[in-house]
Amino acid sequence: MKSLFVALVSISCALAQQAIYAQCGGTDWTGDKTCVTGAVCTAVNDYYYQCLPGTASTTATTTSSGPTSTPTVPAGGLPFVGGVNMAGYDFTVATDGSFNGTGSTPPVEQFSHFAQQGVNIFRIPFAWQLMTPTVGGNIDSGFFSRYDGSVQAALNSGSSPWVILDLHNYARWNGQIISQGGPTDAQYASLWSQVAAKYKDNSKIIFGIMNEPHDVPNISTWVASVQAVVDAIRAAGATSQYILLPGSSWSSAQAFPTEAGPQLVKVTDPAGGNSKLIFDVHKYLDSDNSGTHPDCTTDNVSVMQTLVDFLKANGNRQALLSETGGGNTSSCFTALNSELAFVKANSDSIAGFTVWSAGAFDTTYTLTLTPNADGSDQPLWTQAVRPNLP
Ligand SMILES: *[C@@H]1O[C@H](CO)[C@@H](O)[C@H](O)[C@H]1NC(C)=O
Ligand SMILES: *[C@@H]1O[C@H](CO)[C@@H](O)[C@H](O)[C@H]1NC(C)=O
Ligand SMILES: *[C@@H]1O[C@H](CO)[C@@H](O)[C@H](O)[C@H]1NC(C)=O
Ligand SMILES: *[C@@H]1O[C@H](CO)[C@@H](O)[C@H](O)[C@H]1NC(C)=O
Numbered sequence: 271m272k273s274l275f276v277a278l279v280s281i282s283c284a285l286a287q288q289a290i291y292a293q294c295g296g297t298d299w300t301g302d303k304t305c306v307t308g309a310v311c312t313a314v315n316d317y318y319y320q321c322l323p324g325t326a327s328t329t330a331t332t333t334s335s336g337p338t339s340t341p342t343v344p345a346g347g348l349p350f351v352g353g354v355n356m357a358g359y360d361f362t363v364a365t366d367g368s369f370n371g372t373g374s375t376p377p378v379e380q381f382s383h384f385a386q387q388g389v390n391i392f393r394i395p396f397a398w399q400l401m402t403p404t405v406g407g408n409i410d411s412g413f414f415s416r417y418d419g420s421v422q423a424a425l426n427s428g429s430s431p432w433v434i435l436d437l438h439n440y441a442r443w444n445g446q447i448i449s450q451g452g453p454t455d456a457q458y459a460s461l462w463s464q465v466a467a468k469y470k471d472n473s474k475i476i477f478g479i480m481n482e483p484h485d486v487p488n489i490s491t492w493v494a495s496v497q498a499v500v501d502a503i504r505a506a507g508a509t510s511q512y513i514l515l516p517g518s519s520w521s522s523a524q525a526f527p528t529e530a531g532p533q534l535v536k537v538t539d540p541a542g543g544n545s546k547l548i549f550d551v552h553k554y555l556d557s558d559n560s561g562t563h564p565d566c567t568t569d570n571v572s573v574m575q576t577l578v579d580f581l582k583a584n585g586n587r588q589a590l591l592s593e594t595g596g597g598n599t600s601s602c603f604t605a606l607n608s609e610l611a612f613v614k615a616n617s618d619s620i621a622g623f624t625v626w627s628a629g630a631f632d633t634t635y636t637l638t639l640t641p642n643a644d645g646s647d648q649p650l651w652t653q654a655v656r657p658n659l660p
Pocket of ligand 2 (some may be wrong): 485488489490491
């Protein structure tokens with residue numbers, strides 16, 4: 271009887287402490303406010319306190335904010351970045367890579383709107399067919415000046431931000447996969463060679479070489495296509511910039527360590543080293559991980575932790591979470607906040623995030639972060655994103 275009693279007491283003590291990265295306080299929080307040993311209950315904002323790595327054991331009455339220490343960035347790596355997607359030039363690109371549209375220009379005033387809050391990275395998607403109307407052909411100068419107008423507005427928005435140029439074509443052109451029935455590697459590399467030549471003198475440009483490859487029959491062939499583009503960007507004279515390398519399964523953060531990751535870590539950089547080659551990952555938090563529902567079911571920090579472990583075990587590489595997001599719901603305020611706080615606390619491995627999405631979306635879009643007409647921000651932005659910006 272006695273030993274059973276002792277066992278029950280120790281179990282209830284263990285349950286009363288919140289696990290690392292769990293919530294431990296905030297408005298309406300009724301759960302326990304202490305963290306397990308090795309974590310500190312930290313005020314991310316009034317709404318959300320989280321158990322973050324640290325030494326002191328304390329409770330939600332703490333007034334400190336943000337992670338207790340800033341992770342050390344690997345030599346040559348990307349420092350912590352936080353920001354937002356500015357969608358529009360990708361509108362109506364189908365997931366089979368076909369496109370017949372004209373794109374929408376992201377409202378220019380949004381760049382300074384977000385920059386003055388601390389955003390230091392923007393991702394600007396575009397349709398391949400807008401940039402080169404024929405596959406393997408020349409850049410369309412009319413579209414380029416339009417796109418570059420947004421890129422320059424971003425660069426000049428006030429926070430000296432990074433800008434990701436995101437080719438939003440799902441590894442495809444008009445239904446067919448690059449080097450697997452569709453465009454040749456040379457045609458794919460030609461697009462990036464031309465774009466890189468335009469931006470080779472600006473070290474704040476990041477080349478996002480493909481959004482969400484999916485249903486890729488042969489991962490080795492895809493990785494060879496990635497290598498061809500890395501080589502073409504460097505050969506065009508853009509030798510200082512970061513390049514984002516996407517895996518498979520819609521750039522899944524979960525699939526990365528077992529699908530494309532083991533091969534993508536072998537991609538080489540003609541400019542030397544590998545600290546400028548960053549892995550591009552996405553993660554949504556709704557019931558089917560699709561980013562189409564207003565409610566979130568998980569912060570899925572376990573997926574991010576597995577990714578961090580993989581990156582550390584493969585030479586301290588870095589990834590960037592270039593899409594995540596949620597709806598206008600308290601479940602997403604909590605889950606997205608938790609996910610982004612994890613990224614911030616592990617930015618030596620996951621360098622940062624660009625949340626999906628502001629730009630040309632209107633304020634009725636399920637995952638909208640577009641500011642309201644009166645200039646106020648969406649609740650998801652103020653509750654979950656802003657507290658985790660650099
Ligand atoms: C674009 O037009 C082609 C040919 O008419 C069609 O097959 C394709 O489905 C269209 N794609 C989109 C995204 O509308
Ligand atoms: C993928 O392509 C490579 C190179 O062509 C080939 O050696 C390999 O067998 C293919 N793998 C699969 C799973 O088809
Ligand atoms: C986390 O995301 C993966 C897909 O990336 C999914 O399979 C898994 O169920 C998610 N976890 C939870 C708790 O929803
Ligand atoms: C978000 O939810 C709040 C509270 O329900 C509501 O007042 C607001 O209009 C919503 N915003 C959008 C863009 O739907």
